[in-house]
Amino acid sequence: MAGVTKELLLEDISVCAPANHTEPIDRAVAEAMATILKAVADPARLQLLSILKYAPSQEACVCDLTEPLGLSQPTVSHHLKVLADAGLVSRERRGSWAWFSLVPVRLDELRSFLE
Numbered sequence: 001m002a003g004v005t006k007e008l009l010l011e012d013i014s015v016c017a018p019a020n021h022t023e024p025i026d027r028a029v030a031e032a033m034a035t036i037l038k039a040v041a042d043p044a045r046l047q048l049l050s051i052l053k054y055a056p057s058q059e060a061c062v063c064d065l066t067e068p069l070g071l072s073q074p075t076v077s078h079h080l081k082v083l084a085d086a087g088l089v090s091r092e093r094r095g096s097w098a099w100f101s102l103v104p105v106r107l108d109e110l111r112s113f114l115e
Helices: 010-016 026-041 043-054 073-083 104-114
Strands: 059-061 089-094 097-102
Touching: 026 043, 026 073, 026 104, 043 059, 043 089, 043 097, 059 089, 073 089, 073 097
Parallel strands: none
Antiparallel strands: 059 097, 089 097
16 A cells, blocks of 8 residues: 555544553652662762672672772762762761662662663
């Protein structure tokens, strides 16, 4: 049927949109999720999350995170601060060192949002 076109009638518009269409997420939820997404939108921060995920007890000292990333301690600390501000990692002071661990609840929120 070369040259034959089918016009989409206004009544047929439902084929263009999913049947389970819902309202957009609440603005506050969108802003909170954007903060998390911005935090993980960096290769070094994704590497840090990966290191923490597979570390014993899902935690590591900042002193152990510089070498695997090949970054300076101040740079790694900056990336960890961004992750902490987004609520993805928590920080605990042990003597003169800072230890970071994953916050599973926040990672679950991210996972649920992306599914």
